[in-house]
Amino acid sequence: MSVAASMSGFPEWLPEGQFVERHVLRVLAEVFELHGFVPLETRSVETLGTLVQKGETDKEIYALRRLHAADEQGDSGLGLHFDLTVPFARYVRENAGKLVFPFRRYQIQKAWRGERPQDGRYREFLQADIDVVARGELPPHFESELPIVAAEALGRLPIPPVTIQVNNRKVVEGFFRGIGFAGEVMAAFRTLDKLHKIGHEMVGEQLQALGATTAQAEACLSLAGIKSRDVSFVSRVRDLGVSDVLLDEGLAELANVIANGRAAGVGSLEVDLSIMRGLDYYTGTVYETVMEGFETLGSVCSGGRYDDLVGEGEESYPGIGLSIGVTRILGPLLARGSVGATRVSPACVLVAVQSEERRSRSDEVAAALRSRGVPSEVSPDASKYGRQIRHAERRGIPFVWFPGEGGDEVRDIRSGEQSAADAASWMPPSDDLGVRVTVGG
């Protein structure tokens, strides 16, 4: 039982779910740090001016008002961030002179969206972002490196397998050019993005409404139909007989991403030329991620290559970022019970108390165990041992320790096996030391 009854859109977990979430966050941080990403936590608020920049006004924002101030002083001019990119961009802008570029950072924080309660969407959720941002020039190999890091991180989580789908704006834009499509490119991106929702035929019609000929619309749909887990997509695009310099560049970049991913042993990368989301913002490779069995959730890890994070001043800050939707992934898994924890207490040992007068003896045992890294709790009361064992049982604490006159004993309460033990040296099996996350069910 992992999910608490709470306010719609503001998920909250019971202890079991709390352990799962902590485990997930620890694994993500560990993988990101292994790859040299610097931890970053920004403040939760930005000025409303920063939040509504760059056409982001479609995002629902929670503005902050000081409750106890007179009305005209109450509006703070601040709002909660709705993603981790806007605060990261502001942080880089403010601190550019003190950071070392290319700057690799990961950021695991909550974000908020002021959705209407009845929409059933998350209004508070955890994101885990990685970005590499350069000053001036960004080497292209980062477009391979970031999805490899994300794949490794996602692959180590207790979740179903994922597929990271990649596309490249240059491929699509170059293809449009190559076929001589004269309509509005962004509108065509948005139309093709609806392919999985509204289908082949309607997308074809809408492309024609944007000015495409029947043949051009067909060509676009053929392009969007191409998928592969290796570089074979290149020849399939070539077979469509379209030629353009930008297209060539995009295909080469995309081929590199797939080839480097395969070289790194990452099997979850797939070229999917129907991926169009964010092509108005991203300028090179784009990424989306589906989780097996949870396709209707939408993307659980998205991002892409952008030309300028900061968008101010003389220098440009190109970068690549990927954002993992931690709450989006965990919410349904916890609700279905597909992931859980071996116990609902971090304690591995409950030290029993013979009588309140002898509590200090039990405290000493617990202290000795903790000093060697064994999480231990002392029984809250000196009730009958049966009751104390029950206290451990209800929390899934596997061992109960009995301090004794002639020597101590420890019992594995799952098997009932009990044996002599010394708090200065006893260790539990490593599987029992910490709370483990379990999958399935």
Place this chain on the structure above:
Amino acid sequence: MSVAASMSGFPEWLPEGQFVERHVLRVLAEVFELHGFVPLETRSVETLGTLVQKGETDKEIYALRRLHAADEQGDSGLGLHFDLTVPFARYVRENAGKLVFPFRRYQIQKAWRGERPQDGRYREFLQADIDVVARGELPPHFESELPIVAAEALGRLPIPPVTIQVNNRKVVEGFFRGIGFAGEVMAAFRTLDKLHKIGHEMVGEQLQALGATTAQAEACLSLAGIKSRDVSFVSRVRDLGVSDVLLDEGLAELANVIANGRAAGVGSLEVDLSIMRGLDYYTGTVYETVMEGFETLGSVCSGGRYDDLVGEGEESYPGIGLSIGVTRILGPLLARGSVGATRVSPACVLVAVQSEERRSRSDEVAAALRSRGVPSEVSPDASKYGRQIRHAERRGIPFVWFPGEGGDEVRDIRSGEQSAADAASWMPPSDDLGVRVTVGG
């Protein structure tokens, strides 16, 4: 350099400070889990009704308004929590049937206060709370256990020594009774709480204004002057010649806290009968904590024993809680440079790249190192080795790895020492593996 220039009241750290903060949070979580505390993270928002309960209206609250909604629909009826106790109480109330009591939890989260910007106070800050809450009866030994856990946690942080000052409401209230003070007890608590600010004389006068005789006021001031790190405070109170059942009970409880703390080897506990904060809410032991050299900061870890967390329904939920002000502690230490980090990248090794064509060779080295837990970054470009070494230097990455035809070499760039190495087996000295936090300066 740890502190970023940011918005007043919303602290933000540069990478060095980020490492320090992460280290502090990891240590706290580790100690709390060693003691069997369950991790808990609640949502950041509560209904305004929950937030302004119980006379807490003096707290400055940030209310949330949906920016894009029509005015009358914009007010969400929600606000950001201003501490971690209110959300914990609400969580326990909502989930009491699914929790196991006594419930031990720790909670490390941000809280917000809608202070006026010009006040220079934190408007967003990190707290780390531990609480034990029972259903029905709470065993008294927890009043010793919690400060022991807090002392252990604070003692493992890279901060100056602290003193946890303890008092007990029963001592003060019983003493008032014993001397026959007929005035308003809460008002007298508040007056005595100002002792360190306004001094002996003025407090005496104000107590008399509350109805105390000169002798009673003097007695109160004598009581508030008692401090000790052992149980000698008991006889000093006795020497004041006041007798009361509640006083006796309080003295016994306080003596237990000190005696148990000493038995656990905790030297930082001190009875200080002038500690009055929170005596209106707390019903037994109260705790405040001063950090050496930072006395003007006020308390960095406060709490106490309360009778009912939930305050609703038939059952009561007595508990004890302590709250560590993480931002309050770290803010001034980071600003003064009293604490720092050995480097500003988690990477221990930078793998050099001989040429872009051979980048995959460097990627393989980094993957091999990471697979054994060595954080590694591959050079962003294949520039001259001198430049690549400079890339490592600027981040404090201690080792640069050179993949070679005949075999690899690794250089400690601090000493310049270079030797042959195999990515399948090489390990750095353990001190260099992760970023370490440094003290002093």
